[in-house]
Amino acid sequence: MGAWQRGLAWTLAAFATLGVGALSQVPYEADSMDEAVVRAAWRFRGARVDECRTLTPAQQAELPAHMRRERVCDTRVIPYRLTVRIDGVLVVDDTARAGGAHEDRPLYVSRDVVVVPGTHAVAIGFERLEELTGDAAAAVPAALEFAAHLELAPKQVALITYDPATQRLVHRGYGRDRP
Amino acid sequence: MARFAARLELVVRRPIAWADRWMNRVYGWRLNPLYHSGALTLALIAVVLITGVYLLFFYKISAPHESVARISERIWLGSWTRSLHRYASDAAVLAAAIHALRVFAQRRTWGPRALAWLSGCMLLFVIFVCGWTGYVMVWDVQGLVLAREGARLLDALPVFAEPIGRTFAGDGELPSAFFFLNLFLHVALPVGMAVLLWIHVARLARPALLPPKPLMWGVIGLLAALALLWPAAIAPRADVFTLAVPAPYDVFFSFWLPLTRAMPPWVVWAVLVVAGGAVFLLPYWIRPPARARPPASVVDENLCQGCGQCYLDCPYEAITMISVPDSPRGLVARVDPTMCVSCGICAGSCAPMCVGPPGRTGRDQLADVKAFAGRQQWTRGDVALVACDRGGGAAAEAGEIDGAPVFGVRCVGSLHTSVVEYLVRSGAGGVLIVACPARDCWNREGVTWMLERLYNDREAELPSRVDRRRVRVAYAGEAEFLTVLAELQTFRADVAALEAVAGESNIAIDDSCNPVPEEALR
Numbered sequence: 001m002g003a004w005q006r007g008l009a010w011t012l013a014a015f016a017t018l019g020v021g022a023l024s025q026v027p028y029e030a031d032s033m034d035e036a037v038v039r040a041a042w043r044f045r046g047a048r049v050d051e052c053r054t055l056t057p058a059q060q061a062e063l064p065a066h067m068r069r070e071r072v073c074d075t076r077v078i079p080y081r082l083t084v085r086i087d088g089v090l091v092v093d094d095t096a097r098a099g100g101a102h103e104d105r106p107l108y109v110s111r112d113v114v115v116v117p118g119t120h121a122v123a124i125g126f127e128r129l130e131e132l133t134g135d136a137a138a139a140v141p142a143a144l145e146f147a148a149h150l151e152l153a154p155k156q157v158a159l160i161t162y163d164p165a166t167q168r169l170v171h172r173g174y175g176r177d178r179p
Numbered sequence: 180m181a182r183f184a185a186r187l188e189l190v191v192r193r194p195i196a197w198a199d200r201w202m203n204r205v206y207g208w209r210l211n212p213l214y215h216s217g218a219l220t221l222a223l224i225a226v227v228l229i230t231g232v233y234l235l236f237f238y239k240i241s242a243p244h245e246s247v248a249r250i251s252e253r254i255w256l257g258s259w260t261r262s263l264h265r266y267a268s269d270a271a272v273l274a275a276a277i278h279a280l281r282v283f284a285q286r287r288t289w290g291p292r293a294l295a296w297l298s299g300c301m302l303l304f305v306i307f308v309c310g311w312t313g314y315v316m317v318w319d320v321q322g323l324v325l326a327r328e329g330a331r332l333l334d335a336l337p338v339f340a341e342p343i344g345r346t347f348a349g350d351g352e353l354p355s356a357f358f359f360l361n362l363f364l365h366v367a368l369p370v371g372m373a374v375l376l377w378i379h380v381a382r383l384a385r386p387a388l389l390p391p392k393p394l395m396w397g398v399i400g401l402l403a404a405l406a407l408l409w410p411a412a413i414a415p416r417a418d419v420f421t422l423a424v425p426a427p428y429d430v431f432f433s434f435w436l437p438l439t440r441a442m443p444p445w446v447v448w449a450v451l452v453v454a455g456g457a458v459f460l461l462p463y464w465i466r467p468p469a470r471a472r473p474p475a476s477v478v479d480e481n482l483c484q485g486c487g488q489c490y491l492d493c494p495y496e497a498i499t500m501i502s503v504p505d506s507p508r509g510l511v512a513r514v515d516p517t518m519c520v521s522c523g524i525c526a527g528s529c530a531p532m533c534v535g536p537p538g539r540t541g542r543d544q545l546a547d548v549k550a551f552a553g554r555q556q557w558t559r560g561d562v563a564l565v566a567c568d569r570g571g572g573a574a575a576e577a578g579e580i581d582g583a584p585v586f587g588v589r590c591v592g593s594l595h596t597s598v599v600e601y602l603v604r605s606g607a608g609g610v611l612i613v614a615c616p617a618r619d620c621w622n623r624e625g626v627t628w629m630l631e632r633l634y635n636d637r638e639a640e641l642p643s644r645v646d647r648r649r650v651r652v653a654y655a656g657e658a659e660f661l662t663v664l665a666e667l668q669t670f671r672a673d674v675a676a677l678e679a680v681a682g683e684s685n686i687a688i689d690d691s692c693n694p695v696p697e698e699a700l701r
Contacts, residue, residue, distance in 0.1 A: 001207060009205050017401040021409050024269045025427030030324045030436065035422060041348035043341075099340045110345050155422040161350035173349055173420035 036152035042162035046077035085123040150175035184465040192284035196658035208616030215390035216278035223271035230264035240358035243318040262406035293462035310432035320426040323417035335444035349419040473521035482533035485510030487695035488638040489525035494623040522622035523593025530639035530692030541595035557606035560675035570615030572655035572663035592625020596641040606682025609674035
């Protein structure tokens with residue numbers, strides 16, 4: 001390998017290495033500069049209802065010995081309706097169902113609403129979809145509401161979440177409340 | 180489907196051949212990094228592992244971004260080690276991708292090689308997941324975007340009772356278990372990689388795990404210099420209450436982000452399943468129809484002397500020696516057709532010419548070369564070419580180059596030395612063997628064994644009565660026809676200067692062999 005070829009080889013290798021370095025840190029903006037987000041995210045235990053039935057001796061006999069009970073209950077959590085209004089416009093109208101295959105896990109809400117930066121009237125509603133009475137109805141609120149004017153700068157995220165201590169929707173993160 | 184695959188192979192193969200040609204000119208074929216992409220990947224992963232162990236001492240799952248910043252700013256060699264860790268993993272992805280493309284273009288993905296293809300794809304996938312967890316560990320802007328994107332995709336699967344995406348919503352502290360899990364995956368996956376690597380090379384004899392030292396240390400040295408002169412940046416800390424600000428992203432591990440973020444998760448999964456399925460099933464849809472597949476080698480047990488040379492030379496461990504009391508040495512070779520790729524290297528290794536793919540054994544080659552030589556009218560200084568029909572500057576396809584006749588073989592490793600001997604003794608002034616560069620041999624060790632047989636008396640060796648000045652080996656990649664032409668002209672001039680020889684008739688070829696010592700067969 002001659003001197004010029006050696007030089008060419010090292011030069012090419014150096015450029016390839018620089019290429020690796022450059023591709024390893026390419027400037028990229030995953031989210032737009034002209035956006036802000038109103039995020040509705042919370043975990044809500046929900047109203048649990050037990051639907052119980054009594055098994056006949058014949059029905060019990062069909063079950064394995066360790067599963068035989070006179071009374072069996074299927075637990076489910078009542079779904080809620082989620083609405084998000086931005087400046088009076090309904091942007092989310094969805095049913096929040098409980099997690100899990102039997103819908104017996106808590107309700108999880110996670111919605112990002114992209115808005116232009118500025119002040120917005122944000123109204124969030126979370127209403128139980130079925131009427132309930134008794135202890136189950138009293139355990140958790142039948143409806144939650146949030147309404148505020150939030151001022152958001154570009155890239156800021158205003159989080160509306162559920163506070164189990166006060167049983168209310170509260171505002172966290174960015175977004176100054178405006179009267 | 181096979182026709183489409185063949186076209187696709189050509190599309191990939193041409194630019195690779197072109198790149199090989201230029202890299203051979205610059206680096207020479209011995210140090211061409213494209214030929215060593217697989218071994219380079221492994222060397223780079225070793226660098227990643229070593230640097231990763233060092234970084235692990237200083238990483239804290241309770242303060243991920245702060246600890247990485249501390250590594251970069253305060254720890255001795257911390258910034259350099261972290262940068263080298265990152266650049267080496269980037270280069271490993273690049274090398275692995277080149278390796279996969281080469282293997283695909285050279286049709287080395289199906290049949291007995293399917294296991295290596297599948298395990299190789301899984302290795303690449305694991306490298307990606309390792310990189311993913313590595314970036315999330317840093318917990319900078321890129322880490323948060325990757326974590327959210329991963330969570331978005333996983334939440335689309337009906338598997339998790341609690342959505343993973345909520346972890347990054349901001350309504351609670353980020354659990355340290357999340358970073359522990361990340362760290363665990365980042366450390367545990369390389370262990371899985373070791374198992375996959377073992378599977379990857381399980382069907383290879385003498386796998387080349389490291390590239391030549393000058394190349395390996397050259398690449399590592401350059402990356403180390405890059406890490407010193409251009410340390411990898413650390414992006415701002417992840418903030419769940421801020422959308423991703425502009426930050427440096429690693430294209431090698433995050434190239435898919437702009438695509439997937441614009442798609443609903445089920446579309447991303449559909450694309451992943453289709454693309455992943457196509458890559459994983461490649462060995463099945465790319466393989467030629469049964470009638471067009473090259474047949475596995477067979478052994479004529481009546482002629483086999485049990486010397487064990489084919490067993491030693493087979494690059495795919497497809498040959499075993501079994502006990503047969505009636506045979507001269509108590510052993511005969513047997514080929515496992517499920518392991519044999521029909522490379523024919525065993526044909527070149529067998530002095531008694533009793534093993535090889537049907538139609539390509541030493542005996543078949545000898546019959547072919549007799550007919551070939553019978554068609555020539557040798558005059559002083561005439562040269563015959565013996566060329567590999569896969570690479571070798573595509574010389575085998577030409578039939579004749581600048582007046583020199585070409586005898587094509589599937590691989591120079593399958594070339595029986597009796598062919599060379601016959602050509603020289605029949606009156607050819609010289610024999611120019613056109614081989615692929617050694618590390619580009621489609622059959623891994625074809626060139627190595629051919630050289631050993633020509634010059635180092637490895638069975639089936641070229642007899643000493645053949646004047647070695649009349650035999651030369653030229654190396655040329657698929658797109659290096661001009662190299663072949665130049666080598667031919669030089670060799671012709673050298674042969675013309677030699678004394679004239681008269682061609683022999685009734686040429687007898689010695690087919691006896693020296694057995695391999697028994698300890699080598701154990």
